[in-house]
Amino acid sequence: MAIPIDPITSPKLGFEVLTPDEVRRIHEATLEVVETVGVRFPSERALDVWAAHGATVDRATQVVKAPRGLVIEALAHAPASYVLGARDPSQDLPLDGQHVYAGTDGCGIEIIDIETGELRRSRLQDVADIARIADAMDEVGFIWTPLSAQDMPPESRSLHELRVQWANTTKHIQTETVVTIPEALAAVEMATIVAGSEEVRRARPPLSIMQCTTSPLGHDGGSLDASMIAAEAGIPTGFMTMSSCAFSGPATVAGTLVVGNAEVITGLALMELVAPGAPVFYAAAQTAMDLRSGAYTGGGPEDFLFGAATNALADFYRVPLSMGSFATGAKLPDWQAGVENSLSTFMASIVTSDMLLGMGLLNGSRIWSYAQLMFDAEIYSIVRKTLKGIDVSDEALAMDAIREVGPNGDFLALKHTRTHMRRLWQSRYMDRRMYGIWETAPDRAPDWALARAREILKTHEPDPLDPGVAAALEAVVARVERAAAAAAASDGRS
Amino acid sequence: MxxxxxxxxxxxxxxxxxxxxxxxxxxxxxxxxxxxxxxxxxxxxxxxxxxxxxxxxxxxxxxxxxxxxxxxxxxxxxxxxxxxRSAQRRVRGRVVIGTVKGDIHEIGKNLVGMMLSASGFEVHDLGVDVPVDRFIEAAREHRADIVGVSALLTTTMTGQRAVVEGLAAAGLRPGVKVIVGGAPVTRAWAAEIGADGYSEDAMGAVALATRLMDGADAPASVG
Incomplete structure (x- = not known):
């Protein structure tokens, strides 16, 4: 049976990280960049589309300079709200500006093995296991392809990942690993099979696809070609900037917002030029580089500001946002991971970012940890509770209870207490034991988290995929593999 | 004066x-x-x-x-x-670098090239989307001591193995050292494909290249 998702809904708390005037300044600067500096679109088809709509296209450099009117008009076609479908309709996610759904993180390359604790390369079975565990967690709204199935051939890897995720969860799947035309065509076909019909695939798409931009001010060719196919099929399509202060973006937060914004809105505008009205989303995971190594840090005050500010931009363009939070650079589920993931998630959530990416990865989205997945879910539950704010209704003011107890008594054995106490937040992984017990106990929070992950993996049975559907999905993947093998053979001959 | x-x-x-x-x-x-x-x-x-x-x-x-x-x-x-003046700056080593076939990411690779070059290495940058044959050809042409291979994607990093194998097939190994880098590259991966080293950042790459050159100066071990 599907476990109901319990998302952050209509947060009572809120705040403004950028004034409307400041958002407009970033918007205007972005349009100037798009118009005068341009953005690189290394795809013949994308360049053709831009040229046909009157943008200035340099075929040699593949740089597009688009007039502001063209970009704004194209973006106006993007729907402000739509539904991410799930295999189980009760788990559909309306992107309506009232919810914050969290997904798993992606796309890592190594995993801390759930049984041995050994760090090893990720494989297909890990993708399946993670989907199965996340299926049982009410904090997880959707599954983002968490790890690369490196035991599968590169040309069909992303499709195997989709196949096993659909087999192990009834929730919506979002992926970033579909980056070629054959993969995109196959992914659309698989989404149709899961949905049951093209009509349902368009109304409640069980798959959304995110593409990474190539900062600064560029896109990836394969990603562009794949995204246009997805957009035409009504598969929600997003572009993620990971522009990094002082590295792939200017050293300032505002400058990096401009660079990333130029990448994302031109990507989304292209989708609307190709398929007007296509569901699209803004995606971002900007950071400040580590000044010593140049590495992506994934946590720090700049990240937290990006988390809130990007939603202000997405709101300005009236498109949903998929925001990178939980992006810790920590190597273990530790102090650093706790601080970074709590603050990034709080900041992205208090402004009602529609989707959060994602739980479970360490080391800047490279290493999967089941303990971290559980801790991230706990962070989400803390934020979810905090954002509900304070109820000051008559019942919550508790005047009767106060009168009943009066000075010097206690509120332990009161009906009012019994009625309300379960609404107080309960921890799974904070160590709230007495000191004397803690001192002698051998177990710590990561042990509890791992134990829960193991228990879910052993006992949770997601609603199975219809065998006919599963077979049809496998057939699509097999066909892609045969085509790739044939192409490789003919390459070898030539 | x-x-x-x-x-x-x-x-x-x-x-x-x-x-x-x-x-x-x-x-x-x-x-x-x-x-x-x-x-x-x-x-x-x-x-x-x-x-x-x-x-x-x-x-x-x-x-x-x-x-x-x-x-x-x-x-x-x-x-x-x-x-x-027919004078020559002492070169610490000759390095050929590039991003593997199918991959167009270059910031990291450029950074490594710049730092190596500043540190006294002669650097030949082949750019991005570089086929294996081109690495081999350039290694021969420039009499490279080291070939640096960059990849950002899990789907393209297998190209690093192809370069190691290609250089071996061309008879250039182990004389020509191979170093690898890029976001998905780990110590374990470098070891598995038989590369001579990997680094997670540009400064580490300079240290690695220097170490490999120092090793190259030492008398070759027998067997």
């Missing part, structure tokens, strides 16, 4: 000032200063200072990059002078 000019050369590197670096180099040529003295006692000395500050945490990667660019500007002026 050149002390003042040498100090200005060092300062141009520490300040990361390309124009000043080129200008002091032109001045050196005009004054007839030995270009090797200008390089070693002027610019490289400045670069060492930047390196020391970096190690101490007082300077950062952008400082290093600016210093490297200034160094390049000075070298562009001094190289014709070196050639005219």
């Amino acid at each position: 050149h002390e003042e000019l040498l100090a200005a050369m060092r300062a141009s590197i520490v300040d990361g000032d390309q124009d000043a670096a080129a200008e002091t180099a032109r001045q050196a040529v005009a004054e007839g200063m030995d270009p090797l003295v200008a390089i070693d006692d002027g610019y490289v000395s400045g670069l060492s200072h930047v390196g020391a500050c970096f190690s101490a945490g007082d300077m950062f990667l952008p400082d290093m990059m600016l210093a490297a660019r200034a160094m390049k500007a000075a070298m562009a002026v001094l190289e014709p002078e070196l050639a005219a």
Whole structure:
């Protein structure tokens, strides 16, 4: 049976990280960049589309300079709200500006093995296991392809990942690993099979696809070609900037917002030029580089500001946002991971970012940890509770209870207490034991988290995929593999 | 008597000032200063200072990059002078670098190339989306000591293995060392594909290349 998702809904708390005037300044600067500096679109088809709509296209450099009117008009076609479908309709996610759904993180390359604790390369079975565990967690709204199935051939890897995720969860799947035309065509076909019909695939798409931009001010060719196919099929399509202060973006937060914004809105505008009205989303995971190594840090005050500010931009363009939070650079589920993931998630959530990416990865989205997945879910539950704010209704003011107890008594054995106490937040992984017990106990929070992950993996049975559907999905993947093998053979001959 | 000019050369590197670096180099040529003295006692000395500050945490990667660019500007002026005098700057090693076939990411690779070059390596950058054959050809052509192979994607990093194998098939291994880098690259991966090393950042790549060259100077072990 599907476990109901319990998302952050209509947060009572809120705040403004950028004034409307400041958002407009970033918007205007972005349009100037798009118009005068341009953005690189290394795809013949994308360049053709831009040229046909009157943008200035340099075929040699593949740089597009688009007039502001063209970009704004194209973006106006993007729907402000739509539904991410799930295999189980009760788990559909309306992107309506009232919810914050969290997904798993992606796309890592190594995993801390759930049984041995050994760090090893990720494989297909890990993708399946993670989907199965996340299926049982009410904090997880959707599954983002968490790890690369490196035991599968590169040309069909992303499709195997989709196949096993659909087999192990009834929730919506979002992926970033579909980056070629054959993969995109196959992914659309698989989404149709899961949905049951093209009509349902368009109304409640069980798959959304995110593409990474190539900062600064560029896109990836394969990603562009794949995204246009997805957009035409009504598969929600997003572009993620990971522009990094002082590295792939200017050293300032505002400058990096401009660079990333130029990448994302031109990507989304292209989708609307190709398929007007296509569901699209803004995606971002900007950071400040580590000044010593140049590495992506994934946590720090700049990240937290990006988390809130990007939603202000997405709101300005009236498109949903998929925001990178939980992006810790920590190597273990530790102090650093706790601080970074709590603050990034709080900041992205208090402004009602529609989707959060994602739980479970360490080391800047490279290493999967089941303990971290559980801790991230706990962070989400803390934020979810905090954002509900304070109820000051008559019942919550508790005047009767106060009168009943009066000075010097206690509120332990009161009906009012019994009625309300379960609404107080309960921890799974904070160590709230007495000191004397803690001192002698051998177990710590990561042990509890791992134990829960193991228990879910052993006992949770997601609603199975219809065998006919599963077979049809496998057939699509097999066909892609045969085509790739044939192409490789003919390459070898030539 | 050149002390003042040498100090200005060092300062141009520490300040990361390309124009000043080129200008002091032109001045050196005009004054007839030995270009090797200008390089070693002027610019490289400045670069060492930047390196020391970096190690101490007082300077950062952008400082290093600016210093490297200034160094390049000075070298562009001094190289014709070196050639005219038939003098040669001591090269620490010859490196061919590139991003593997199917991958167009280059910031990391460029950074490594810049730092290697500033540190006295002769760097031949093949760019992005580089086929295996091109790596082999360039390794032969430039008599490379080291081939550096970059990949950002899990789907393209297998290309790093292809380069190691290709160089071996061409009979260039183990004389030519292979170093790998890029976001998905780990120590385990480097070991698995038989690369001679990997680094997670540009400074580490310089240290690695230096180590490999030092090793290359040592007498080859038997068997």
